[in-house]
Amino acid sequence: MIETVATVQSNEEVSPGYRLLVLSFERQIEARAGQFAMLRPEGSFEPLLRRALAVYRQLGSNQLSFLYQVLGRGTETLARCVPSSKVEALIPLGNSWPVYPEAPVDGPAQTAGGQTDRAIVVAGGIGSASLLMLCEQLARQGVETEVLFGARDEATARGCGLEDFRALGVSLTITTDDGSLGERGFVTGPLERLLHEDVFSQATIYACGPWVMMSRVAEIAARSSVSCLVSLEAPMGCGFGVCVGCVVAVNTDGPPGYDSYKRVCIDGPIFSARTIEWNVNPMTHS
Amino acid sequence: MIETVATVQSNEEVSPGYRLLVLSFERQIEARAGQFAMLRPEGSFEPLLRRALAVYRQLGSNQLSFLYQVLGRGTETLARCVPSSKVEALIPLGNSWPVYPEAPVDGPAQTAGGQTDRAIVVAGGIGSASLLMLCEQLARQGVETEVLFGARDEATARGCGLEDFRALGVSLTITTDDGSLGERGFVTGPLERLLHEDVFSQATIYACGPWVMMSRVAEIAARSSVSCLVSLEAPMGCGFGVCVGCVVAVNTDGPPGYDSYKRVCIDGPIFSARTIEWNVNPMTHS
């Protein structure tokens, strides 16, 4: 993790309310799939706190892109950054998606001896931003991958990087709430269909999206005893473990104590879905 | 006075720490010499309060320019405005320089029957920003004008619009504290020399600059019983008379009461030097 100042290469609107920020750094940044940065325009007095954005794509050694939804005051100020302006970045942060046969984050429910050979990537809305590099890595490692891409409507899907996912050339199923693109409904529909096929019994699910979506995906995965990893969102004060504000409740066997809460920024953002206490009211803005 | 949103045409650096902001408005703005605007980049959350900037020049009916020194947080955010971005403006504000034979602001010490036929314009540092349109108007009305232009050094003089004053073609005396341009010393030197010449006995002095300079100019004017007008600076909360924060102490004969203080924003910024209580500690940042 380093604190550095990056230069804005471009900050184009991808679709109304969604933009792609390309930053160039003075030196090489080793960002792995699923990691994020805490960003803030240089010299911006307000809002005070930095905003967490996942690394969307590595474009050459010193350039990274960030795909983001313009939601509140922080992303609004980022949206106003013009090329050649500066952005303060604390990067890379958090853990990364464990891609087999590398070491698992905390051991998915692997059957004895069975190796996960298939991946189901479930993207909900702007959650796609932390999944593109994962798909690239899965492709590089020859892991058979199905992408389920859900969004509110066609324009939002575009804003969430649909074209980049299409360009991967992997099997892609799209759902939109209003049916304006692909299947009408949520990604959980196609997910359940896939998990009925035996070939996916050893699969690993990688999910990132609104809390409600991830909790449904976790439920489906547990029912089919398929391992599932989620990348969580939480309000972040610092992004590097000191404010203790970004916590999520985790299942601990003993009575509530120090470790009933884990910090999304340093203990995550990626967790094994089994460890998360899902039936709490969603703490994120969505 | 209207509240409107202007578009940035340009915002170029004139010299290090000094910039010229050109704004275009949707409709015609009738700004008279010495008036000012309260400006704030649109969508900027901090600093909270608008900043007072004099109208430097009218460039066509819907375009005005503002020459400003980048000092603290407010002018810093203005300095970062890029072309086509928007700036909120409350404009035009305050009174304007009274140019004879039009009606005087509150009657300079004119000798019986004598009409002021000469003007001595005294600019100190960025105080020049409220004097260019005055010089243009004096020239249009054929008033014999001497400009005394003081600045810290050559670069600051350039930043304070020296070239624009030179282009007026009026008699111009330059002083710099370090002598890097024109006479070494303050504008008060050349002013005293001028006032020794009888021809200036009926002149009117128009002065704008740091508080200390204006109080010295007022003293010199009073000694030579020559009328003198000053444009004052004060911290401004609103710019249109409701916060009652921008006051200056004025000489009142009676005991201190409601009218011992005048608001620079609506009772000024231009005052007759005689009415100002000069021996108070300078309240502006300079």
Add this chain to the structure above:
Amino acid sequence: MQTPITHDPRLAVEIAGIRFNNPVMGASGTFGYGLEFAELIDLNRLGGFSTKGLSARPLAGNPPPRIVETHGGMLNAIGLQNVGARAFVEKKLPMLRRFDTVVVANVFGYSDDDYIEAIRILNDGEGIAAYELNISCPNVKEGGSVIGNSPVAAARLTEKAKLASSRPLIVKLSPNVTDVSLVARSIAEAGADSLSLINTIVGTSIDVNTRRPRLSYGTGGLSGPAIRPIAVRMVQEVAAAVNIPLIGIGGIASASDALEFIIAGATAVQIGTANYYDPTVTIKVIEGLSAYCDQHKLESISSLSGSLTLG
């Protein structure tokens, strides 16, 4: 009179028998005597406003500098420069009567008698709907202790003011206390018709090069969005302690900010510092409240008052 404008009936509220077209008011000291805004907004659309603090005699106020900007707010030590109650009644009120907006006269003094004298003068003024008592003033007869910081002193003044006043009485609470609901309860029991809160929070800003305070008076009152979370919390506490209507004040700059106060327990709100840098903010907030009613299918804004759900 201008063409009559239509008010959104859902926004009408009532405090101590006074009917407001909507809950949005200008706060004392940030709206002058109202007329200064006539060029910028249609005063007829405004719920109401509270005048600059009025004293029995006109006052010069403090020497400058009187204001300094802070992060998210400003400090002021204006020193209550005002034309005086008499001049307000004779010169300002006649012009204000042309407008269909609730005029609240903010009153202050440096001893109980000061307040009463000012109220008596204002009683002659036609067109004043209520008095708002600024009790964040030092009582020079009692060693300069701030009246609003002591439940006893505040209750005593409220009683006298209620007796002297021919109109409903709003008492404006100081936030510089350990337990604001304690002071609120004693004032309510002393007969106040409504409470407005909060006034500014005492603060200071030092010029580190001259090693002097930036305000000539030394300390000043902090206002603006920076203090809003403190103000909303205090409205919530006072709403639980009294059952007279509350007017929420403190850093409001948007409809969402105003709604925080209403949900916390306020019936109406006052916007102060935001008027300086966003002169039409009052109108934007009124429009924002109507949009909120549309979005939430709300019949009346007052049904929202105190609707905060905890836990």
Add this chain to the structure above:
Amino acid sequence: MQTPITHDPRLAVEIAGIRFNNPVMGASGTFGYGLEFAELIDLNRLGGFSTKGLSARPLAGNPPPRIVETHGGMLNAIGLQNVGARAFVEKKLPMLRRFDTVVVANVFGYSDDDYIEAIRILNDGEGIAAYELNISCPNVKEGGSVIGNSPVAAARLTEKAKLASSRPLIVKLSPNVTDVSLVARSIAEAGADSLSLINTIVGTSIDVNTRRPRLSYGTGGLSGPAIRPIAVRMVQEVAAAVNIPLIGIGGIASASDALEFIIAGATAVQIGTANYYDPTVTIKVIEGLSAYCDQHKLESISSLSGSLTLG
């Protein structure tokens, strides 16, 4: 050990016999256990820091959401999640001893006995320079009233803590009181070696769409530049009321901010919220203080302490 770094001798200060290389510290709850910052700054350059609040037993803290941003600040209701005094002594302290920076253990409890128990455990820890008592906690044995809001309760706890402690005692004042100098005086008289102020100011933020507080706990502590003018004023008041050294805290984000506290009367300062969004701010402030000494030809920063000129 890394190559020894040179400290600017002009910045050295002393509090209760503890020598600080410079007056700049990290504030409790914003500096973790110090080690989290080792990647970002050279801890040897830091004057010191106050640990996350430590209790006798480890605590889970409040359910999320625990933080929300406000204008110029943030509200937090972390609920003092911490590893507990024992784990700090055994697991964190050994690693901290490698650094040449003053380690202050922040201590809290929910009754006097809680505090004392935690202090006893920490007494075993080698490398702790002093304890900082967070008295902004509710005393569950006395109906949850905040210890720091009452001069009597605060003095009583200070006395007991002083007896139990084998090290100098810093007591951290709550700003949520009418007269902070009253509480300060009673704590100083009860034997505190130094006072640090201010802790966070109670506030709330409401989500107007769900009509619920944004923090699960309801209210939270307001911190950041928004509260700085209030904090500087309180340091100024307390400096006039006691003559034990003060540590100024509240919204510091630059050298100029730190100097305001020192000029107002503080000997050292703590930086809190700014560490989150400007992780190297402590080092920048230290460098800024050296630059100030150059600019003003100052021999020692402590000569500036309380140099505020009024009037």
